Amino acid sequence: MTEQEEQLIFEMRQKGTGYKAIATVLGKSRDAVRMYCRRNGLTGNAEVVALNIEEQKKRHLRCQNCSKKIEQKEKGRMRKFCSHACRHAWWDKHPEERARKATYTFTCPNCQTAFTTYGNAKRKYCSHECYIESRFGGNTDGLSKTSD
Known part of the structure; x- marks a missing residue:
């Protein structure tokens, strides 16, 4: 079975589609679909399948997103x-739902714009460009990222 077929079986089982209907859509035998579902914990009626998948997500056996x-x-x-x-x-x-505890709000001393940063309570500038402009007065002729 291809990965697309497996994904389709998974989605259809979550919606409550039976083995025979899935097999008809895929052009596979009912037993092939049933065996795939057995191997991947998608057996039982639709409500049970959906509950099993949610329970597996809680136990971190399945990805929270996909x-x-x-x-x-x-x-x-x-x-x-x-x-x-x-x-x-x-x-x-x-x-x-993100647990972001260390979010700080500052005003850039160079361009006077407000910005937020995560995890760095000592940050002063909103960007590297503002830091360079403030430190060297906007003269970046001698400063380049590549060496000659």
Whole structure:
């Protein structure tokens, strides 16, 4: 089975579609779909499947964003996401659930604009360009990122 077919089976099972209907859509046998569902914990009626997946998300067995299975490491913190892309996508969808304790608001001494920063209580400038302009008076002729 291809990855697209597996994703389609997963989505259709979450919506409550039966094995036979999924097999008809994919052009596969009912038993092939049923065995895939058995191997991936998608058995039972639709309500049970949805509850199982939500429970697996709570136990960090599935990605919070895309519901793919997560391989946990033996040591370290439990993973909640299958990839960095999923983590960032989830953060973008749920900004209110992020635990951001160290957010600071400052005014840039160079351009006088207000900006917020996370985790750096000693930051003064809104950007590197403002720092350079303030420190060297806007004269960046001698400053370049590449050496000649």
